[in-house]
Structures are given as C-alpha cells and as structure tokens.
Amino acid sequence: MYIIKLDAIDSTNTYLKDMVNVALPKDYTVIVAETQNEGRGQMGAIWQAENGKNLTVSVFKRLKHFDINRQFYISMAVSLAIFKALSTFKIPQLRIKWPNDILSADTKLCGILIENVIKNSNLLGSIIGFGINVNQKFYNNLPHATSMSLLTGVIYNKDEVLSEVLKQLKIYLGILDSKKFTTIKSEYENLLFRKDKPSTFRNSNNEHFVGIIKGVTENGQLQIWTEDEIIKSFDLKEVKLLY
Known part of the structure; x- marks a missing residue:
C-alpha cells in the first residue's frame, strides 16, 4: 500500500x-x-x-x-x-x-x-x-x-x-x-440494521409508512415489505428509515 x-x-x-x-x-x-x-x-x-x-x-x-x-x-x-x-x-x-x-x-x-x-x-x-x-x-x-x-x-x-x-x-x-x-x-x-423488523419509513412525498426490510437489489435498492404485502424497491432519494 x-x-x-x-x-x-x-x-x-x-x-x-x-x-x-x-x-x-x-x-x-x-x-x-x-x-x-x-x-x-x-x-x-x-x-x-x-x-x-x-x-x-x-x-x-x-x-x-x-x-x-x-x-x-x-x-x-x-x-x-x-x-x-x-x-x-x-x-x-x-x-x-x-x-x-x-x-x-x-x-x-x-x-x-x-x-x-x-x-x-x-x-x-x-x-x-x-x-x-x-x-x-x-x-x-x-x-x-x-x-x-x-x-x-x-x-x-x-x-x-x-x-x-x-x-x-x-x-x-x-x-x-x-x-x-x-x-x-x-x-x-x-447484517442490515432493522432487517426483518417492523420499522417506520418516510418516502419522497414526506409520507410515513410501516414496512419490513427484506434485503437489497443487485443495484442497491432497499427492498421493503410494505403493509399491502408487496415487496417494493426504493432508491436512496426515495426513502428514509426513521429511528
């Protein structure tokens, strides 16, 4: 090095x-x-x-x-x-x-x-x-x-x-x-923080929703199982995990 x-x-x-x-x-x-x-x-x-x-x-x-x-x-x-x-x-x-x-x-x-x-x-x-x-x-x-x-x-x-x-x-x-x-x-x-645990998120429209982190896509989008029982993928600018 x-x-x-x-x-x-x-x-x-x-x-x-x-x-x-x-x-x-x-x-x-x-x-x-x-x-x-x-x-x-x-x-x-x-x-x-x-x-x-x-x-x-x-x-x-x-x-x-x-x-x-x-x-x-x-x-x-x-x-x-x-x-x-x-x-x-x-x-x-x-x-x-x-x-x-x-x-x-x-x-x-x-x-x-x-x-x-x-x-x-x-x-x-x-x-x-x-x-x-x-x-x-x-x-x-x-x-x-x-x-x-x-x-x-x-x-x-x-x-x-x-x-x-x-x-x-x-x-x-x-x-x-x-x-x-x-x-x-x-x-x-x-090792993902909050994986498989119900968590609160904020989307790009400043709306809060509850979901469960399931993993990531090949290109790094966060996969969240939402309340309507659909796994949705989000880019960095599209969602924020709230503490």
Whole structure:
C-alpha cells in the first residue's frame, strides 16, 4: 500500500480525484488526513470530525473488467470490511444501516462515501472514502453520533484501527475481485440494521409508512415489505428509515 498522511485538507476524496485527473493512482493508494475541512457524506451531508480524534481516509482501488452494473457490490464489500475491522476491537451491537453507515445499536460510528471512476462506460477504479469516529467525545447537534471510545471507554491508537481496516478492505475487495457476489450480498443483508423488523419509513412525498426490510437489489435498492404485502424497491432519494 502507498499511504500519504496529511495534516489538513479539504477532502480526502477530492485529493484522490485530483490525482485521478492526472493519472490513475497506484492500487491501494491511501490518503489519511488529521483534519478534513470539507468532509462529505451521502447526498452532500457534512461529516463532523474533531481535529486529530478520528480517522478520515480515502483509498483508491483499481478495478479491471468490473461490471459497471454491479457498482453497489463495492459499497457492500467496503461496509463489510469496516464492520469486520470494528468487530476486532470489540465494538458492541454493530450493524450496517443501508446503504453503508456503520452503527452501534442505533448510533452512527462510521460513514462511507464511494465515488467510482468511470470512463467510456468502463469502471476503472473506486475512490473509497470513510470517516470513523475513534476518540471523539462530543458532537454538536448530532444525537445519533458516537465513537469507539464513547462506546468502550478505551482510547484507541488510530494507526492500529487504520491498519485493521486496510487489512479487511484487502480481504473483502479480494472476494469481490474473485466475483463471489452471492457471498458478499448474503453477508451484507444478514447484517442490515432493522432487517426483518417492523420499522417506520418516510418516502419522497414526506409520507410515513410501516414496512419490513427484506434485503437489497443487485443495484442497491432497499427492498421493503410494505403493509399491502408487496415487496417494493426504493432508491436512496426515495426513502428514509426513521429511528
């Protein structure tokens, strides 16, 4: 792996995208920032991270002959890798909240933002950004945020956490390279937050409804068994799982 550590940066994903615009980086090029001024999450959400307390990282993974229609498998593999890494640190009640947040019980521990590099309809690589709350203790107006340290009382060595995450990333992205899609999807679905439990959702019309998460489609839509006993599929912008 080729690891670049920086003190302050706007966004680790943006840094990698600038590199991609010049030439494809080496496989598993890793950007780590102590401070990220413009960190982003899904759908443009801002990622709060106290200086020096957390991991803000982006990894470039080259992809060869990867089916562009299976992009969501990258998200699933990354989610599983971080889940597995955090499990080794005895973080309790871990789950994956669709599409790729990592939770402990109902509090958010890690956010993931994946931006794929596509040229002429070919998927060349993936910029895998993630923020893991490691030692931060206070969050402003984020009642559902938590950190590894808050959950266990332990102050963690961030380099050790990063090393374990990168190890698991190589394992799960290797599974993906081996085209073991059924294995990835099955493991991901088994770890979904609120799977097979009645839950409340809000749709794009701001209407609330009750349903049961059953899994995901090949392209990452959430499958919900609704009150009219029909399994419906929803994109990220079409539905929100309410706590």
